[in-house]
Amino acid sequence: MHWLIDPLRDPFMQTALAAATLMGLASATLGVYVVLRRMAFIGDALSHTILPGVVIAYLNHWNLTVGALVAGLLTALGIGWFSRRQTLREDTAIGILFTGMFALGLLLISTTGSFRDFTHILFGSILGVTRSDLGLMAAVTGLVLAVLWLFDKELELTSFDPTHAEAIGLRADWLRYGLLGLLALTVVIGVQVAGVVLTSALLITPAATASLLTNRLPRMMALSAAVALLSAVAGLYTSYYFDVSLGASIVLACTLCFGAAWAARSLSGRRGG
C-alpha cells in the first residue's frame, strides 16, 4: 500500500489533490449544464480568452488571478451580448472573439521575449497552487454548488423550455448570464489545474460521460463529479510515478472514462435509467 500513501506525504501533492478535488466538483457539476445547453464551445472560448487578462496582469505586476477573472467575466458578458443581437450566428461571433483574444494574449507574451513564465498558464501547474489559491478555489466551488442548488428549478426550466419560462415572467437571459458568470469563475480556477488549452475538457468530458449513463439530472451531476474526482486522483498518481504532465494526465483519465462509458452503452445497446 506504500505506493498509494507515499505521494500523499508530500505537501505539494496534498495541495494538488485538494485543488483537483475542488476544481473537479465545480467543473463537473456546472459542466452538466454546459453539455445539456450545448455551450461546450463557449467553455473552450472562455478558457482561451482569459490569456490576455493574465498577461496584462503579469506585465503590470498585478494579481494574475484577478487579471484572469476580469478577462473571463468580460468575455462572459460579451458572449451574452453577442448572442442576444443575432446579427452574426452565435458560434461565429464566439469563434472570432476567442481567437482574437487568444492571439492578443500570445502577442503580448511575445513582447516579453520569453514564453517560459507562461507555460503554467497555457498548460496548468497544479503543483504551484498556493494556500490562498486553494481558498479562492473553495469559494468558487462553494458558490457554484450553492447556485446550482438554490436555482435548480429555474436553471432546469430555462434549459429545456425557455418559452414557458418567459411566459411566466422568468427571464431566460438572467439565468444565461448567471451561468456564463459561473462558467468564467470556474474556468479561471480550472486554468490553474489544467491550463488554458485543456480546461474545457474538465467541463465537458465528465458531464458528457455521465450523460451517457443516466437520464436523471441529479444523478447525472453526481456521476459527473465522480468521474472528475476519479480522474483527478488517477491523474495525480500517474503524474507522480511517471513524471508526466499532470493536467494532461487528468484530462486523459476523463477521456478514458468517457470511452469506457461509450463502450458500456454500445454493448448494452440501450440508454440506462
Place this chain on the structure above:
Amino acid sequence: MSEVILPYSRHNHADPVSGAPALAVRIERALYPGTAEPALRDITLTVPVGTRVALVGPNGAGKSTLLKASAGLLPVQSGTIRLYGRPVGDCRHRVAYLPQRSDLDWRFPADVRRLVMTGRYVHLGWLRRPSRQDWALVDQTMDALGIAHLAARQIGELSGGQQQRALLARALAQEADLLLLDEPLNAVDADTRAVIARVLSDLRQAGKTVVAATHDLGRLETDFDGALYLCEGSEVAAPPGSFTGLRLGQERPESEHSH
C-alpha cells in the same frame, strides 16, 4: 394602485379590473425582433370571460403569433393587449400558454412529473420549492389526462400525443383562468383527441376562458363559442357558410387609436 409588480416573485400579479374581458387585443403592427415585415397587422379581438374562441387560418396565418403576443412572448410595436383589463405581464399566474411541441428540448433529462410541475412555478417564484399540495395537484392532473403511468418517464420517451397531454396537464396544473392553446390537436392520436375534447368541455363547465389556434374546421361549432379568421397576419372575413358564433368586436371605434 401604485403596487409594484415583480414578475416571477411573490408580488407577481394585480387583481383583474372588474367587468373587463379576459382578453382584449387591438394590434396595428407586431413584428418579430430583427425582421422588417410585420407578423400581425390590424387585428381586433375581444374575448369575454368564460367563452371559448377559435383562431382559424392556414399555416402562417398568424394564429401562433397572436397567441404568443397575448402571452407576452412577442412585443407589440403599435397597439395594445389587455388581459383582464391589465397590461400583459400584470397577471401571468392567471394565463396559461400551451406552446407547440417543437418549442421544447425533449432530450433534456427531465421526467414527465417534473415537466407538469413547471406549471406551478409561476405561483412559486424564486427559491420556493413545490409543496405537497403542488405535487398532489400535479399527480391528480396527470391522472385526469391518462398519463399518470408515465410520470417517471424521461420526456423524450413519450409519443407525440402523450407529449401533448403532458403539456396540457402542465397548463391545467397552473390553475389559470385564461388558457391560450397553440394547436392543441395538431398531429395527435384519436385517444388524445378525445381526452383533449373532454378537457375543453370541462374547462367550459368550470367557467374558464379558452383561446385556441386550430385548423380543424369540423368541430368549431361544437367546441367553440366564436371564431376569428386570420390570413397572412391579418383578420379576414369568415368564409361563406362557415361558423362565426359570438361577435368578437371587429368593428373598430375610430376614436380610440393609440400610437
